[in-house]
Amino acid sequence: MKLEIYDHFHPDEREFVDRAWEWVVNAGEYHEVKLTDFLDPRQTFILKTLANRHPDVTIRLDGGYEDAERKRALIAPDYRVLDDEDMGLAVLSITSSDQKFTELDHGDYMGAILGLGIKRTKIGDIHVLDDGCHAVVAQEISAFLDLNLRQVHRVSVLTDILSISELRTSNTALEPLDLTVASLRLDGIASDVYRLSRSKILLPIKAGRCRVNWKTEEDPSKHLKAGDIVSLQGFGRFKVLEIDGLTKRGRYRVKIGKFV
Known part of the structure; x- marks a missing residue:
C-alpha cells in the first residue's frame, strides 16, 4: 500500500507521507485523535488525499480564518463530530x-x-x-x-x-512586475523575476530548493501557467498572475506578482 502511495508524490515528500499515513491509520484503526502542527497547502493536499483512502477517517482543517494558507489538521475516527473541537x-x-x-x-x-x-x-x-x-x-x-x-x-x-x-487579517501584498519572456519555462521566468542569470538559477532548482505550488520542482524546463506560485529558498515567492498573449516578436507577455 505504501509503495503504491509513494508513486503519487515527490521522493522528498516521503517522510511527510509516512507520518500522515500513520495519523490516518491510527485514527481509522485505533480510534486515535491527532492534532497536527501547521501544514502548508501541499501538505494539506497530501493529508486529504491519504484520508480519502480510508473510509473510517474524518479530518478538520483550520488556520484561524477562511482563506488561511497554513492550517492545523485534526484527524479522527469518522464517528467524531469535529466542528466544536479546539484546534489549538x-x-x-x-x-x-x-x-x-x-x-x-x-x-x-x-x-x-x-x-x-x-x-x-x-x-x-x-x-x-x-x-x-x-x-x-x-x-x-x-x-x-x-x-x-x-x-x-x-x-x-x-x-x-x-x-x-x-484575529485581524491583512491582504497579501504583491509587487507587480511585467515581463516578456522567450518561453514559459520555470528557469526563464524565475531568472527574470529574481534578476539572476540562467546558469545561476539552475543551481537552486536542480538542488531541490524550488517549489511550484508548494511541491518541490527540480525540472527547470517545467512550463508555468497563470495561478502558479513559485518559491525559491532564500529569494522569496512570486505568483504568475496572467499570461497575456504574444508580442510581435513571438515573446510571451507575463504579469508577475512578487510577495513582499
Missing part, C-alpha cells in the same frame, strides 16, 4: 511605540519568532497591519512567545495573546 489556535499580537515599527515586514516578524528557537511548523499565517502584527500561532507556545519576544529587527515591541476570534 491563538493570536500573537505585536505592537510598539517606536517610529521604525511601521517599516517592519513579514520577514522581520518571522525571523524574530524563529530566532527564539520556535519551529516554523508552530506558526501559521502572519498578518502585517498598519498598527502592528497579528500572527496565528499554536496555543501551546503562545505563553512562551508572550514572555520572550521583546524585539523585532532591533525594534522593541510589546506582545499580547488574543483569542483566535480577535
Whole structure:
C-alpha cells in the first residue's frame, strides 16, 4: 500500500507521507485523535488525499480564518463530530511605540519568532497591519512567545495573546512586475523575476530548493501557467498572475506578482 502511495508524490515528500499515513491509520484503526502542527497547502493536499483512502477517517482543517494558507489538521475516527473541537489556535499580537515599527515586514516578524528557537511548523499565517502584527500561532507556545519576544529587527515591541476570534487579517501584498519572456519555462521566468542569470538559477532548482505550488520542482524546463506560485529558498515567492498573449516578436507577455 505504501509503495503504491509513494508513486503519487515527490521522493522528498516521503517522510511527510509516512507520518500522515500513520495519523490516518491510527485514527481509522485505533480510534486515535491527532492534532497536527501547521501544514502548508501541499501538505494539506497530501493529508486529504491519504484520508480519502480510508473510509473510517474524518479530518478538520483550520488556520484561524477562511482563506488561511497554513492550517492545523485534526484527524479522527469518522464517528467524531469535529466542528466544536479546539484546534489549538491563538493570536500573537505585536505592537510598539517606536517610529521604525511601521517599516517592519513579514520577514522581520518571522525571523524574530524563529530566532527564539520556535519551529516554523508552530506558526501559521502572519498578518502585517498598519498598527502592528497579528500572527496565528499554536496555543501551546503562545505563553512562551508572550514572555520572550521583546524585539523585532532591533525594534522593541510589546506582545499580547488574543483569542483566535480577535484575529485581524491583512491582504497579501504583491509587487507587480511585467515581463516578456522567450518561453514559459520555470528557469526563464524565475531568472527574470529574481534578476539572476540562467546558469545561476539552475543551481537552486536542480538542488531541490524550488517549489511550484508548494511541491518541490527540480525540472527547470517545467512550463508555468497563470495561478502558479513559485518559491525559491532564500529569494522569496512570486505568483504568475496572467499570461497575456504574444508580442510581435513571438515573446510571451507575463504579469508577475512578487510577495513582499
